Amino acid sequence: MLKKLKQQKAFHLMLIPSIVLVFIYSYLPLYGMIIAFQDYNPGLGFSSPWVGMENFEHVFRQPNFIRTIWNTLYMSFFKLIGGVVVPVIFALLLNEVGRTLMKRTFQTLVYIPNFLSWVIMAGIMVDILSAEGIVNSFLGLLGMEPISFLGNPSLFPWTMIISDIWKGFGFGTVVYLAALTSIDPGLYEAALIDGAKRWKQTIYITLPLLAPTIILMTVLALGNILNAGFDQIYNLYSPVVYETGDIIDTYVYRLGIQQAQYSVGAAVGFFKSIVSCILVILSYVLAYRVAGYRIF
Amino acid sequence: MIQDKSLGRKLFNILNFLILLLTSLLCVLPFVNLLAVSFSSSAAVSAGEVAFFPVGFNTKAYEFALEGGEFFRSMWISVQRVILGTLVNLVLIVLTAYPLSKTKDKVMGRGIYMSFFVFTMLFNGGLIPTYLIVVKTGLIDSIWSLILPGALPVFSMIILMNFLRGLPEEIEESATIDGAGPMQILLRIILPLLKPALATVGLFSIVGHWNSWFDGIIYMNDTANYPLQSYLQTLLLSFEQIMQRASNDYNQLLAMMNVRTGRAAQMFLGAIPILLIYPFLQKYFTTGLVLGSVKG
Numbered sequence: 001m002l003k004k005l006k007q008q009k010a011f012h013l014m015l016i017p018s019i020v021l022v023f024i025y026s027y028l029p030l031y032g033m034i035i036a037f038q039d040y041n042p043g044l045g046f047s048s049p050w051v052g053m054e055n056f057e058h059v060f061r062q063p064n065f066i067r068t069i070w071n072t073l074y075m076s077f078f079k080l081i082g083g084v085v086v087p088v089i090f091a092l093l094l095n096e097v098g099r100t101l102m103k104r105t106f107q108t109l110v111y112i113p114n115f116l117s118w119v120i121m122a123g124i125m126v127d128i129l130s131a132e133g134i135v136n137s138f139l140g141l142l143g144m145e146p147i148s149f150l151g152n153p154s155l156f157p158w159t160m161i162i163s164d165i166w167k168g169f170g171f172g173t174v175v176y177l178a179a180l181t182s183i184d185p186g187l188y189e190a191a192l193i194d195g196a197k198r199w200k201q202t203i204y205i206t207l208p209l210l211a212p213t214i215i216l217m218t219v220l221a222l223g224n225i226l227n228a229g230f231d232q233i234y235n236l237y238s239p240v241v242y243e244t245g246d247i248i249d250t251y252v253y254r255l256g257i258q259q260a261q262y263s264v265g266a267a268v269g270f271f272k273s274i275v276s277c278i279l280v281i282l283s284y285v286l287a288y289r290v291a292g293y294r295i296f
Numbered sequence: 297m298i299q300d301k302s303l304g305r306k307l308f309n310i311l312n313f314l315i316l317l318l319t320s321l322l323c324v325l326p327f328v329n330l331l332a333v334s335f336s337s338s339a340a341v342s343a344g345e346v347a348f349f350p351v352g353f354n355t356k357a358y359e360f361a362l363e364g365g366e367f368f369r370s371m372w373i374s375v376q377r378v379i380l381g382t383l384v385n386l387v388l389i390v391l392t393a394y395p396l397s398k399t400k401d402k403v404m405g406r407g408i409y410m411s412f413f414v415f416t417m418l419f420n421g422g423l424i425p426t427y428l429i430v431v432k433t434g435l436i437d438s439i440w441s442l443i444l445p446g447a448l449p450v451f452s453m454i455i456l457m458n459f460l461r462g463l464p465e466e467i468e469e470s471a472t473i474d475g476a477g478p479m480q481i482l483l484r485i486i487l488p489l490l491k492p493a494l495a496t497v498g499l500f501s502i503v504g505h506w507n508s509w510f511d512g513i514i515y516m517n518d519t520a521n522y523p524l525q526s527y528l529q530t531l532l533l534s535f536e537q538i539m540q541r542a543s544n545d546y547n548q549l550l551a552m553m554n555v556r557t558g559r560a561a562q563m564f565l566g567a568i569p570i571l572l573i574y575p576f577l578q579k580y581f582t583t584g585l586v587l588g589s590v591k592g
Contacts, residue, residue: 004404009476011395011403018392019409022416025445028429029421035428045432090319092336093312108578109320112327115570115577117507119529123563124326126532127333128554130346140344160522164324174581198305231510235532251421256424256512269422277419 001081021136036267048263055267065251066244072247075157078219079229082165087172088214091198092202094173095180107177111170121167122235129159136142156241164229172217179213180206216291226276248272328566330374334358337549341556356552357561366538367562370527372511373439374506377523381443381505386498388448389456390490394482396453397460413450430515439506441515442508443524449504459493460486496580506569528566535559 005012031046031244037171038048059065082289088109114122128134129149149159183206191201230249236243248268257267289295309542328348333341337352345351361367392413420426426445437440467489471481512526519530531538535555570577 002309008403011398014395014479016483018388019412020449021388021444022413025429025447026420029425030419032425032428033421037572055527061509066353093316096309096312097316107315111578112571112574113323115503115574116567117525119507119509119532120563120567122532123528124561126328126558128329130556132342132556134344134347137344139346148494169462170323171581175420198308199460230328230572234510235529243340252423257424262428264422266422266424267426273419273422280418286404 004232024106033266033273035263035272036270038263038268039254040263042262047098047127049260053261056261056271058143059264059267064246067243068246068248068251071244072249074228075160075228075233076225077158078161078223079164080218082161083168083221084214084218086165087169088176088210090169091173091176091180092206094177096207098200107170107173110173113167114165114170116167118167118231118235123237125159125163150236151238151240153241153244156245160229160233160236161246164232167232169209175217176210176213179210193240212291215292216287219223219286219290221283222286223276223280313589319428325380327564330560330564333497334557334564336557338550338552338554338557341554355553357557358565360539360549360558361562361565365523366527367565370522370524372528373521374524377439377442378505382498382501384443384447385449385452385501386494389497390482390487390494392448393453393460394478394486395457397457397513411474413448413453417450427514436515437517438523439521442505442511445511446504451499452500455497456493459490463489465466479507495576499573499580502573503570524566528562531562 019270035048036047037050037052037055038046041048094103094106097106130136131146131148135149139145139147147155149155187205188201191205194272196204226248228247228249230247230253231239233247234250234253237250249272252265252268253274255261255268327350330351331345332348334357335350335355336346337354340346340351394441395403396406396413398406398411400446403409421429430436430441430445433444435444463486467485468481470502471485476484507525508523509525509529512523513520513529516522516526519527535558539553539555539558540547
């Protein structure tokens with residue numbers, strides 16, 4: 001066995017740099033999670049006094065925290081639904097276009113926002129949604145009063161849901177379009193001979209064959225349900241919309257980093273990591289069972 | 297595609313075209329508006345007169361961005377970050393994926409190594425503990441704080457590993473007989489074959505590093521060390537202060553540009569690099585998705 005190990009030495013050596021870095025920056029933070037059960041004091045570091053479940057009890061008594069769980073799930077849920085339905089419909093419509101050039105142009109245009117950071121997208125949104133911005137100017141032409149999309153607590157979640165779908169649906173479109181082009185055209189010809197028109201073909205051929213991809217994308221998104229979009233919300237929210245717009249991640253950031261309540265922040269993070277882990281594993285298992293998809 | 301010449305079909309085609317056009321415009325017009333605002337006079341912008349063409353054309357907002365120095369300084373940090381970060385990512389991805397693409401007979405303990413890396417995809421320490429580790433390893437205010445915590449992107453590594461497993465074994469066998477060691481085989485034979493897969497994961501890294509803003513904000517105490525996206529993030533809240541700080545005669549500056557034109561110019565400049573590599577992104581991001589999964 002030792003001889004074998006010697007032969008393989010080079011392979012094991014290659015792995016060392018990755019192992020060291022992943023150990024430091026992914027595994028040591030796992031150890032660092034113990035501060036969720038401590039009263040963290042920067043001077044004492046990870047040997048701060050133990051307080052058991054006190055941090056958890058404290059945070060779960062905060063109405064502000066309970067609210068973030070609801071907000072997270074609410075926005076995630078509608079982002080997930082819209083993030084599947086919109087690209088599926090768009091891909092189906094795009095697939096009806098005969099000309100390749102036109103098809104490709106539309107696809108190219110809707111895919112762009114996907115690659116820009118939420119900082120830039122937020123910069124655009126803040127501008128176009130401002131009181132003198134183009135959206136409100138347009139509403140003014142229709143005789144409507146300016147709407148505060150980002151400052152009104154009852155509108156804020158939907159501004160987030162719709163803009164998230166807007167930024168991301170190009171990616172889904174590309175994925176579904178790839179699935180659509182792999183459908184055997186012979187099936188449609190056979191259906192046409194049987195008298196099935198376009199609409200019936202879509203219902204009885206296209207959608208069933210697209211279903212595995214739709215299920216796969218939904219299931220993979222499920223693992224992310226506790227991430228309601230920190231990058232987006234952090235850049236667009238403000239204290240006036242905390243009531244409906246504050247999510248778990250923004251709450252952890254304000255508490256843990258800005259107010260330096262490390263232990264309480266870590267407790268919320270711990271709770272979130274556990275639930276997320278279960279969801280991610282569940283989503284991978286489902287993706288494998290339903291669509292035969294696995295990445296390792 | 298079978299041609300259907302009925303009236304209903306023609307009507308559908310027209311309607312479909314309009315829907316696709318309108319949706320595509322919704323994705324592009326905000327950028328056109330941003331560009332128009334950035335080249336318009338502050339008076340026209342404040343009056344809400346600017347739609348898709350500049351009103352009162354001037355380039356003051358761009359001059360301001362380029363004079364200030366902060367824009368270029370942060371952009372230079374971002375360029376360094378992208379080059380260094382992508383290089384580190386690619387080296388570690390290759391060094392890790394190659395041994396892991398072997399069977400467990402050839403690399404003892406492969407399963408353990410694999411679980412070690414995959415576990416980090418499922419469970420993470422969360423924001424606060426990771427932050428504390430970065431502090432403890434002395435990376436605050438260093439560019440390495442933006443690179444080392446994510447030095448090995450595990451998902452990309454798995455994509456490359458799956459790609460390597462798809463290569464025929466005979467390629468390596470002849471080289472082994474010639475007495476070449478694993479490292480030589482990797483560098484001389486495998487690496488040239490990896491080009492398409494490396495292009496995909498390399499682009500993932502480039503876009504990821506370019507668009508990251510949050511790590512810059514939390515790991516850099518001195519705003520002079522901010523990468524571009526972190527700097528742009530601060531513009532969302534404090535562009536007015538930046539304008540006041542930068543000018544001797546604030547009122548004179550305000551007559552030529554305002555927060556909206558100035559911010560629009562800098563957001564647009566920040567988006568240019570992504571738009572430039574967009575054709576590659578479009579090509580390789582979809583193939584990456586296909587490479588990444590094993591059907592079975």
